[in-house]
Ligand SMILES: Nc1nc2c(ncn2[C@@H]2O[C@H](COP(=O)(O)OP(=O)(O)OP(=O)(O)O)[C@@H](O)[C@H]2O)c(=O)[nH]1
Protein backbone atom coordinates (compact mmCIF):
# COMPACT_ATOMS: atom_id res chain seq x y z
CA UNK A 1 0.00 0.00 0.00
CA UNK A 2 1.21 3.45 -0.84
CA UNK A 3 1.43 5.58 2.26
CA UNK A 4 1.20 9.06 0.81
CA UNK A 5 -1.51 9.76 -1.74
CA UNK A 6 -2.38 12.74 -3.90
CA UNK A 7 -5.14 13.84 -6.26
CA UNK A 8 -6.82 16.87 -7.75
CA UNK A 9 -9.71 17.46 -5.35
CA UNK A 10 -11.65 20.08 -7.26
CA UNK A 11 -13.89 19.58 -10.28
CA UNK A 12 -12.23 19.12 -13.65
CA UNK A 13 -12.35 22.23 -15.84
CA UNK A 14 -11.68 25.94 -15.64
CA UNK A 15 -12.18 27.63 -12.28
CA UNK A 16 -10.91 30.38 -10.03
CA UNK A 17 -8.82 27.93 -8.08
CA UNK A 18 -8.15 24.21 -8.15
CA UNK A 19 -6.72 22.14 -5.31
CA UNK A 20 -4.18 19.34 -5.26
CA UNK A 21 -4.49 17.44 -2.01
CA UNK A 22 -1.78 15.26 -0.48
CA UNK A 23 -2.27 12.98 2.51
CA UNK A 24 0.15 10.73 4.36
CA UNK A 25 3.44 10.79 6.25
CA UNK A 26 5.31 12.35 3.31
CA UNK A 27 2.86 15.25 2.84
CA UNK A 28 5.12 17.84 4.43
CA UNK A 29 8.31 16.47 2.86
CA UNK A 30 6.79 16.59 -0.61
CA UNK A 31 5.36 20.06 -0.09
CA UNK A 32 8.75 21.32 1.04
CA UNK A 33 10.40 19.97 -2.10
CA UNK A 34 7.96 21.51 -4.58
CA UNK A 35 6.75 24.69 -2.87
CA UNK A 36 8.99 27.70 -2.47
CA UNK A 37 7.85 30.54 -0.21
CA UNK A 38 9.26 33.22 2.04
CA UNK A 39 9.79 31.94 5.58
CA UNK A 40 9.06 28.43 6.76
CA UNK A 41 5.97 26.26 6.38
CA UNK A 42 3.89 26.31 9.58
CA UNK A 43 1.04 23.89 10.25
CA UNK A 44 -2.38 25.37 9.48
CA UNK A 45 -1.03 28.61 8.10
CA UNK A 46 -1.68 29.36 4.47
CA UNK A 47 1.43 30.56 2.66
CA UNK A 48 1.92 32.26 -0.70
CA UNK A 49 4.66 30.97 -2.99
CA UNK A 50 5.47 29.12 -6.15
CA UNK A 51 5.40 25.54 -7.25
CA UNK A 52 8.82 24.89 -8.79
CA UNK A 53 10.13 21.66 -10.27
CA UNK A 54 13.26 20.99 -8.16
CA UNK A 55 14.95 19.12 -11.02
CA UNK A 56 14.52 21.70 -13.78
CA UNK A 57 13.84 24.86 -11.81
CA UNK A 58 10.70 25.45 -13.96
CA UNK A 59 7.99 27.52 -12.31
CA UNK A 60 4.67 25.70 -12.61
CA UNK A 61 2.26 28.06 -10.85
CA UNK A 62 1.87 30.75 -8.22
CA UNK A 63 -0.14 29.26 -5.41
CA UNK A 64 -1.37 29.35 -1.85
CA UNK A 65 -0.45 26.22 0.06
CA UNK A 66 -1.21 24.89 3.49
CA UNK A 67 0.13 22.04 5.55
CA UNK A 68 -2.02 20.53 8.29
CA UNK A 69 -0.43 18.23 10.80
CA UNK A 70 -2.42 15.09 11.69
CA UNK A 71 -4.27 13.59 13.39
CA UNK A 72 -6.95 16.29 13.52
CA UNK A 73 -7.25 16.57 9.75
CA UNK A 74 -9.83 15.28 7.29
CA UNK A 75 -8.01 11.98 6.79
CA UNK A 76 -6.45 11.83 10.24
CA UNK A 77 -3.02 11.96 8.58
CA UNK A 78 -0.69 14.81 7.70
CA UNK A 79 -2.34 16.70 4.85
CA UNK A 80 -1.08 19.33 2.41
CA UNK A 81 -3.26 21.29 0.02
CA UNK A 82 -1.96 23.31 -2.86
CA UNK A 83 -4.36 25.95 -4.19
CA UNK A 84 -3.35 26.39 -7.81
CA UNK A 85 -4.99 28.58 -10.38
CA UNK A 86 -8.03 26.69 -11.63
CA UNK A 87 -6.35 25.65 -14.83
CA UNK A 88 -6.41 22.05 -15.98
CA UNK A 89 -2.79 22.40 -17.08
CA UNK A 90 -1.51 23.91 -13.82
CA UNK A 91 -3.32 21.26 -11.82
CA UNK A 92 -2.11 18.36 -13.95
CA UNK A 93 1.48 19.60 -13.89
CA UNK A 94 1.41 20.18 -10.14
CA UNK A 95 -0.07 16.74 -9.51
CA UNK A 96 2.49 15.08 -11.81
CA UNK A 97 5.28 16.81 -9.89
CA UNK A 98 3.87 15.69 -6.55
CA UNK A 99 3.63 12.12 -7.84
CA UNK A 100 7.25 12.28 -9.07
CA UNK A 101 8.23 13.29 -5.55
CA UNK A 102 6.91 10.00 -4.21
CA UNK A 103 3.16 10.29 -3.69
CA UNK A 104 0.82 7.75 -5.27
CA UNK A 105 -2.30 8.66 -7.18
CA UNK A 106 -5.26 8.37 -4.77
CA UNK A 107 -8.07 5.95 -5.60
CA UNK A 108 -11.61 7.38 -5.80
CA UNK A 109 -12.80 8.03 -2.26
CA UNK A 110 -9.45 7.16 -0.74
CA UNK A 111 -9.13 10.33 1.35
CA UNK A 112 -12.52 9.64 2.91
CA UNK A 113 -11.72 5.93 3.29
CA UNK A 114 -8.65 6.90 5.28
CA UNK A 115 -10.78 9.25 7.36
CA UNK A 116 -12.97 6.26 8.20
CA UNK A 117 -10.09 3.85 8.82
CA UNK A 118 -8.43 6.40 11.08
CA UNK A 119 -11.60 6.85 13.10
CA UNK A 120 -12.31 10.42 11.97
CA UNK A 121 -15.86 9.40 11.06
CA UNK A 122 -17.87 6.21 11.05
CA UNK A 123 -19.00 4.47 7.89
CA UNK A 124 -22.46 5.99 7.63
CA UNK A 125 -20.94 9.44 8.06
CA UNK A 126 -18.36 8.72 5.37
CA UNK A 127 -21.13 7.55 3.05
CA UNK A 128 -22.96 10.81 3.67
CA UNK A 129 -20.00 12.78 2.34
CA UNK A 130 -20.77 11.58 -1.17
CA UNK A 131 -24.46 12.39 -0.71
CA UNK A 132 -23.58 15.91 0.39
CA UNK A 133 -21.49 16.34 -2.74
CA UNK A 134 -24.13 14.89 -5.03
CA UNK A 135 -27.25 16.42 -3.42
CA UNK A 136 -29.57 17.86 -6.04
CA UNK A 137 -31.89 19.93 -3.85
CA UNK A 138 -32.08 21.37 -0.36
CA UNK A 139 -34.02 18.58 1.35
CA UNK A 140 -31.58 15.89 0.19
CA UNK A 141 -28.66 18.10 1.11
CA UNK A 142 -29.98 18.66 4.61
CA UNK A 143 -30.58 14.94 5.12
CA UNK A 144 -27.05 14.14 3.93
CA UNK A 145 -25.54 16.85 6.12
CA UNK A 146 -27.37 15.55 9.17
CA UNK A 147 -26.11 12.05 8.40
CA UNK A 148 -22.58 13.35 7.93
CA UNK A 149 -22.79 15.05 11.30
CA UNK A 150 -23.67 11.72 12.85
CA UNK A 151 -27.40 11.97 13.55
CA UNK A 152 -28.16 8.61 11.95
CA UNK A 153 -25.12 7.02 13.62
CA UNK A 154 -26.32 8.18 17.01
CA UNK A 155 -29.76 6.69 16.42
CA UNK A 156 -28.26 3.38 15.27
CA UNK A 157 -25.87 3.31 18.22
CA UNK A 158 -28.76 3.85 20.63
CA UNK A 159 -30.69 0.95 19.18
CA UNK A 160 -27.56 -1.18 19.11
CA UNK A 161 -26.94 -0.41 22.79
CA UNK A 162 -30.46 -1.62 23.58
CA UNK A 163 -29.78 -4.84 21.70
CA UNK A 164 -26.51 -5.21 23.55
CA UNK A 165 -28.35 -4.87 26.87
CA UNK A 166 -30.57 -7.77 25.86
CA UNK A 167 -27.50 -9.83 24.93
CA UNK A 168 -25.91 -9.08 28.29
CA UNK A 169 -29.06 -10.11 30.16
CA UNK A 170 -29.09 -13.38 28.29
CA UNK A 171 -25.39 -14.09 28.77
CA UNK A 172 -25.58 -13.44 32.50
CA UNK A 173 -28.52 -15.79 32.80
CA UNK A 174 -26.84 -18.51 30.78
CA UNK A 175 -23.46 -18.26 32.50
CA UNK A 176 -24.59 -17.71 36.08
CA UNK A 177 -28.05 -19.27 36.24
CA UNK A 178 -27.84 -19.92 39.98
CA UNK A 179 -26.31 -16.65 41.08
CA UNK A 180 -28.33 -14.11 42.96
CA UNK A 181 -29.04 -11.92 39.95
CA UNK A 182 -32.25 -10.68 38.52
CA UNK A 183 -33.74 -13.59 36.62
CA UNK A 184 -34.47 -12.81 32.99
CA UNK A 185 -38.06 -13.77 32.40
CA UNK A 186 -39.30 -14.62 28.94
CA UNK A 187 -41.88 -11.85 29.30
CA UNK A 188 -39.19 -9.27 29.89
CA UNK A 189 -37.11 -10.63 27.06
CA UNK A 190 -40.07 -10.49 24.71
CA UNK A 191 -40.93 -6.95 25.76
CA UNK A 192 -37.32 -5.82 25.22
CA UNK A 193 -37.23 -7.46 21.81
CA UNK A 194 -40.46 -5.76 20.83
CA UNK A 195 -39.09 -2.38 21.91
CA UNK A 196 -35.95 -2.85 19.87
CA UNK A 197 -38.00 -4.07 16.90
CA UNK A 198 -40.24 -1.00 17.10
CA UNK A 199 -37.24 1.32 17.12
CA UNK A 200 -35.84 -0.36 14.04
CA UNK A 201 -39.21 -0.20 12.31
CA UNK A 202 -39.65 3.48 13.00
CA UNK A 203 -36.25 4.21 11.52
CA UNK A 204 -37.06 2.00 8.52
CA UNK A 205 -40.30 3.87 8.00
CA UNK A 206 -38.27 6.93 6.98
CA UNK A 207 -36.50 5.08 4.20
CA UNK A 208 -39.05 5.81 1.48
CA UNK A 209 -38.93 9.54 2.12
CA UNK A 210 -35.17 9.39 2.55
CA UNK A 211 -34.71 7.84 -0.85
CA UNK A 212 -37.08 10.29 -2.51
CA UNK A 213 -35.47 13.43 -1.11
CA UNK A 214 -32.09 12.10 -2.10
CA UNK A 215 -32.81 10.81 -5.57
CA UNK A 216 -35.90 12.79 -6.41
CA UNK A 217 -39.23 11.54 -7.70
CA UNK A 218 -40.54 10.98 -11.21
CA UNK A 219 -43.94 12.52 -11.71
CA UNK A 220 -45.93 11.62 -14.84
CA UNK A 221 -48.76 13.94 -15.89
CA UNK A 222 -51.41 11.97 -17.75
CA UNK A 223 -54.91 12.44 -19.11
CA UNK A 224 -56.94 12.78 -22.29
CA UNK A 225 -55.83 15.25 -24.98
CA UNK A 226 -56.42 18.93 -24.21
CA UNK A 227 -57.21 18.59 -20.49
CA UNK A 228 -54.28 20.84 -19.50
CA UNK A 229 -51.30 18.52 -18.90
CA UNK A 230 -48.78 20.81 -20.56
CA UNK A 231 -50.34 23.77 -18.77
CA UNK A 232 -49.66 22.01 -15.46
CA UNK A 233 -46.09 21.26 -16.49
CA UNK A 234 -45.52 24.93 -17.28
CA UNK A 235 -47.18 26.10 -14.06
CA UNK A 236 -45.00 23.81 -11.93
CA UNK A 237 -41.87 24.86 -13.83
CA UNK A 238 -42.93 28.49 -13.71
CA UNK A 239 -41.90 28.86 -17.30
CA UNK A 240 -43.45 28.18 -20.65
CA UNK A 241 -41.60 25.00 -21.52
CA UNK A 242 -44.22 22.83 -23.22
CA UNK A 243 -46.35 24.03 -26.13
CA UNK A 244 -49.91 24.71 -25.06
CA UNK A 245 -52.66 25.11 -27.66
CA UNK A 246 -56.38 24.50 -27.84
CA UNK A 247 -55.74 21.73 -30.39
CA UNK A 248 -56.10 18.25 -28.85
CA UNK A 249 -52.99 16.20 -29.49
CA UNK A 250 -50.53 19.09 -29.18
CA UNK A 251 -47.99 17.15 -27.13
CA UNK A 252 -46.95 14.11 -29.16
CA UNK A 253 -43.79 13.05 -27.35
CA UNK A 254 -43.00 12.92 -23.64
CA UNK A 255 -41.17 15.97 -22.27
CA UNK A 256 -39.03 15.71 -19.13
CA UNK A 257 -37.89 18.59 -16.96
CA UNK A 258 -36.30 18.77 -13.52
CA UNK A 259 -37.62 21.17 -10.91
CA UNK A 260 -37.35 21.55 -7.19
CA UNK A 261 -40.72 21.40 -5.45
CA UNK A 262 -40.66 22.19 -1.72
CA UNK A 263 -36.93 21.43 -1.87
CA UNK A 264 -37.49 17.95 -3.27
CA UNK A 265 -35.97 17.14 -6.68
CA UNK A 266 -38.83 16.35 -9.02
CA UNK A 267 -38.62 15.08 -12.60
CA UNK A 268 -41.79 16.15 -14.34
CA UNK A 269 -42.90 14.19 -17.37
CA UNK A 270 -45.52 15.79 -19.60
CA UNK A 271 -47.08 13.18 -21.85
CA UNK A 272 -49.12 12.83 -25.01
CA UNK A 273 -52.86 12.69 -24.27
CA UNK A 274 -54.29 9.19 -24.30
CA UNK A 275 -56.92 8.49 -26.98
CA UNK A 276 -57.69 6.10 -29.84
CA UNK A 277 -55.78 7.28 -32.87
CA UNK A 278 -54.68 6.24 -36.36
CA UNK A 279 -51.79 8.71 -36.43
CA UNK A 280 -48.49 6.82 -36.21
CA UNK A 281 -46.53 9.56 -34.40
CA UNK A 282 -49.30 9.99 -31.90
CA UNK A 283 -49.51 6.23 -31.37
CA UNK A 284 -45.82 6.10 -30.52
CA UNK A 285 -46.29 9.10 -28.22
CA UNK A 286 -49.11 7.30 -26.42
CA UNK A 287 -46.90 4.22 -26.06
CA UNK A 288 -44.34 6.46 -24.33
CA UNK A 289 -47.06 7.87 -22.12
CA UNK A 290 -47.71 4.33 -20.93
CA UNK A 291 -44.02 3.81 -20.18
CA UNK A 292 -43.92 7.08 -18.24
CA UNK A 293 -47.05 6.03 -16.38
CA UNK A 294 -45.46 2.73 -15.39
CA UNK A 295 -42.08 4.10 -14.35
CA UNK A 296 -43.29 7.13 -12.37
CA UNK A 297 -43.18 7.37 -8.59
CA UNK A 298 -46.27 9.54 -8.74
CA UNK A 299 -48.94 9.78 -11.43
CA UNK A 300 -50.92 13.01 -11.75
CA UNK A 301 -54.16 12.42 -13.61
CA UNK A 302 -56.07 15.40 -15.00
CA UNK A 303 -59.75 15.38 -15.91
CA UNK A 304 -61.65 18.17 -17.67
CA UNK A 305 -64.47 19.70 -15.59
CA UNK A 306 -66.22 21.07 -18.66
CA UNK A 307 -66.82 17.71 -20.35
CA UNK A 308 -68.39 14.51 -19.11
CA UNK A 309 -66.01 11.70 -18.21
CA UNK A 310 -65.14 9.40 -21.11
CA UNK A 311 -64.16 5.77 -21.28
CA UNK A 312 -60.50 6.83 -21.48
CA UNK A 313 -60.87 8.79 -18.22
CA UNK A 314 -62.49 5.83 -16.53
CA UNK A 315 -59.82 3.53 -17.86
CA UNK A 316 -56.97 5.66 -16.48
CA UNK A 317 -58.76 6.09 -13.15
CA UNK A 318 -59.02 2.34 -12.92
CA UNK A 319 -55.27 1.98 -13.47
CA UNK A 320 -54.45 4.48 -10.72
CA UNK A 321 -55.59 2.02 -8.06
CA UNK A 322 -52.24 0.56 -7.17
CA UNK A 323 -50.20 3.66 -7.96
CA UNK A 324 -49.23 6.62 -5.82
CA UNK A 325 -51.32 9.29 -7.52
CA UNK A 326 -53.10 12.63 -7.53
CA UNK A 327 -56.38 13.38 -9.28
CA UNK A 328 -56.95 16.89 -10.62
CA UNK A 329 -60.14 18.42 -11.94
CA UNK A 330 -59.07 21.21 -14.28
CA UNK A 331 -60.93 23.92 -16.23
CA UNK A 332 -63.25 24.53 -13.29
CA UNK A 333 -63.89 27.97 -14.83
CA UNK A 334 -65.59 26.38 -17.84
CA UNK A 335 -68.37 24.47 -16.14
CA UNK A 336 -69.20 21.47 -14.08
CA UNK A 337 -70.03 18.59 -16.38
CA UNK A 338 -67.79 16.72 -13.97
CA UNK A 339 -67.91 17.68 -10.29
CA UNK A 340 -65.41 16.81 -7.58
CA UNK A 341 -68.01 14.44 -6.15
CA UNK A 342 -68.49 12.57 -9.43
CA UNK A 343 -64.74 12.31 -9.91
CA UNK A 344 -64.08 11.55 -6.25
CA UNK A 345 -66.49 8.62 -6.40
CA UNK A 346 -64.47 7.16 -9.21
CA UNK A 347 -60.96 7.88 -7.96
CA UNK A 348 -59.25 5.26 -5.81
CA UNK A 349 -58.71 7.43 -2.76
CA UNK A 350 -61.60 9.83 -3.25
CA UNK A 351 -59.29 12.82 -3.18
CA UNK A 352 -59.69 15.48 -5.89
CA UNK A 353 -57.88 18.79 -6.29
CA UNK A 354 -59.76 21.44 -8.29
CA UNK A 355 -57.61 23.58 -10.55
CA UNK A 356 -57.86 26.32 -13.09
CA UNK A 357 -54.48 26.10 -14.70
CA UNK A 358 -54.89 29.02 -17.12
CA UNK A 359 -54.91 31.16 -13.99
CA UNK A 360 -52.41 29.01 -12.11
CA UNK A 361 -55.04 28.18 -9.48
CA UNK A 362 -54.53 25.06 -7.39
CA UNK A 363 -50.75 24.82 -7.84
CA UNK A 364 -50.13 25.38 -4.12
CA UNK A 365 -52.40 22.50 -3.23
CA UNK A 366 -50.66 20.23 -5.72
CA UNK A 367 -47.28 21.11 -4.26
CA UNK A 368 -48.59 20.50 -0.74
CA UNK A 369 -49.81 17.08 -1.81
CA UNK A 370 -46.50 16.15 -3.45
CA UNK A 371 -44.63 17.10 -0.29
CA UNK A 372 -47.13 15.14 1.80
CA UNK A 373 -46.77 12.06 -0.38
CA UNK A 374 -42.98 12.14 -0.17
CA UNK A 375 -42.94 12.43 3.59
CA UNK A 376 -45.71 9.85 3.94
CA UNK A 377 -48.14 12.31 5.46
CA UNK A 378 -45.79 12.91 8.38
CA UNK A 379 -44.29 16.29 7.68
CA UNK A 380 -42.58 16.06 11.07
CA UNK A 381 -40.25 13.54 9.47
CA UNK A 382 -38.66 16.42 7.62
CA UNK A 383 -36.77 17.38 10.73
CA UNK A 384 -35.93 13.96 12.05
CA UNK A 385 -33.30 11.39 11.15
CA UNK A 386 -33.93 9.78 7.79
CA UNK A 387 -32.52 6.66 6.22
CA UNK A 388 -31.59 7.50 2.65
CA UNK A 389 -29.00 4.87 1.77
CA UNK A 390 -30.06 1.49 0.38
CA UNK A 391 -27.24 -0.29 2.18
CA UNK A 392 -28.47 1.05 5.51
CA UNK A 393 -32.06 0.23 4.63
CA UNK A 394 -31.13 -3.34 3.77
CA UNK A 395 -29.19 -3.82 7.01
CA UNK A 396 -31.98 -2.34 9.11
CA UNK A 397 -34.42 -4.69 7.43
CA UNK A 398 -32.20 -7.68 8.22
CA UNK A 399 -31.70 -6.53 11.80
CA UNK A 400 -35.46 -6.12 12.20
CA UNK A 401 -36.01 -9.60 10.78
CA UNK A 402 -33.51 -11.15 13.19
CA UNK A 403 -35.15 -9.42 16.13
CA UNK A 404 -38.57 -10.62 15.07
CA UNK A 405 -37.22 -14.18 14.54
CA UNK A 406 -35.84 -14.01 18.06
CA UNK A 407 -39.21 -12.85 19.37
CA UNK A 408 -41.01 -15.71 17.65
CA UNK A 409 -38.82 -18.39 19.22
CA UNK A 410 -38.90 -16.62 22.57
CA UNK A 411 -42.65 -17.06 22.53
CA UNK A 412 -42.26 -20.77 21.97
CA UNK A 413 -39.98 -20.96 25.01
CA UNK A 414 -36.82 -21.86 23.08
CA UNK A 415 -33.54 -22.12 25.05
CA UNK A 416 -31.78 -18.80 25.71
CA UNK A 417 -28.59 -19.72 23.87
CA UNK A 418 -30.58 -20.40 20.71
CA UNK A 419 -32.48 -17.11 20.97
CA UNK A 420 -29.17 -15.37 21.51
CA UNK A 421 -27.97 -16.30 18.01
CA UNK A 422 -30.62 -14.19 16.27
CA UNK A 423 -30.11 -11.28 18.60
CA UNK A 424 -26.37 -11.33 18.04
CA UNK A 425 -27.04 -11.28 14.30
CA UNK A 426 -29.18 -8.18 14.67
CA UNK A 427 -26.40 -6.59 16.70
CA UNK A 428 -23.89 -7.27 13.93
CA UNK A 429 -26.16 -5.97 11.16
CA UNK A 430 -26.58 -2.71 13.06
CA UNK A 431 -22.82 -2.58 13.49
CA UNK A 432 -22.35 -2.87 9.74
CA UNK A 433 -24.26 0.37 9.20
CA UNK A 434 -21.73 2.37 11.16
CA UNK A 435 -18.84 0.20 10.00
CA UNK A 436 -17.99 -1.53 13.27
CA UNK A 437 -18.42 -4.96 11.79
CA UNK A 438 -17.80 -4.69 8.10
CA UNK A 439 -15.83 -6.60 5.49
CA UNK A 440 -13.18 -5.20 3.17
CA UNK A 441 -15.39 -5.98 0.17
CA UNK A 442 -18.16 -3.80 1.56
CA UNK A 443 -15.69 -0.99 2.22
CA UNK A 444 -14.31 -1.21 -1.31
CA UNK A 445 -17.83 -1.17 -2.68
CA UNK A 446 -18.82 1.85 -0.60
CA UNK A 447 -15.80 3.97 -1.46
CA UNK A 448 -15.67 3.04 -5.13
CA UNK A 449 -18.77 5.21 -5.59
CA UNK A 450 -16.82 8.29 -4.60
CA UNK A 451 -15.23 10.68 -7.01
CA UNK A 452 -11.52 11.08 -7.44
CA UNK A 453 -9.90 13.46 -4.99
CA UNK A 454 -12.51 13.05 -2.25
N1 LIG B 1 -60.48 27.77 -19.63
C1 LIG B 1 -59.44 27.03 -19.30
N2 LIG B 1 -58.60 26.61 -20.23
C2 LIG B 1 -57.56 25.87 -19.86
C3 LIG B 1 -57.30 25.55 -18.51
N3 LIG B 1 -56.16 24.81 -18.46
C4 LIG B 1 -55.72 24.68 -19.74
N4 LIG B 1 -56.55 25.32 -20.59
C5 LIG B 1 -56.46 25.44 -22.05
O1 LIG B 1 -56.70 24.16 -22.60
C6 LIG B 1 -55.96 23.99 -23.80
C7 LIG B 1 -55.13 22.72 -23.75
O2 LIG B 1 -54.13 22.84 -22.76
P1 LIG B 1 -52.82 21.98 -22.79
O3 LIG B 1 -52.09 22.29 -21.54
O4 LIG B 1 -52.14 22.13 -24.08
O5 LIG B 1 -53.48 20.55 -22.69
P2 LIG B 1 -52.76 19.12 -22.86
O6 LIG B 1 -53.45 18.22 -21.92
O7 LIG B 1 -51.30 19.26 -22.73
O8 LIG B 1 -53.16 18.72 -24.33
P3 LIG B 1 -52.42 17.68 -25.34
O9 LIG B 1 -50.98 18.00 -25.33
O10 LIG B 1 -53.07 17.95 -26.62
O11 LIG B 1 -52.74 16.32 -24.84
C8 LIG B 1 -55.13 25.25 -23.94
O12 LIG B 1 -55.79 26.15 -24.83
C9 LIG B 1 -55.09 25.81 -22.54
O13 LIG B 1 -54.90 27.20 -22.49
C10 LIG B 1 -58.21 26.02 -17.52
O14 LIG B 1 -58.10 25.76 -16.32
N5 LIG B 1 -59.27 26.75 -17.97
Ligand SMILES: [Mg+2]
Nearest residue numbers: 229230250251
Ligand atom coordinates in the same frame (compact mmCIF):
# COMPACT_ATOMS: atom_id res chain seq x y z
MG1 LIG C 1 -49.76 18.85 -23.97
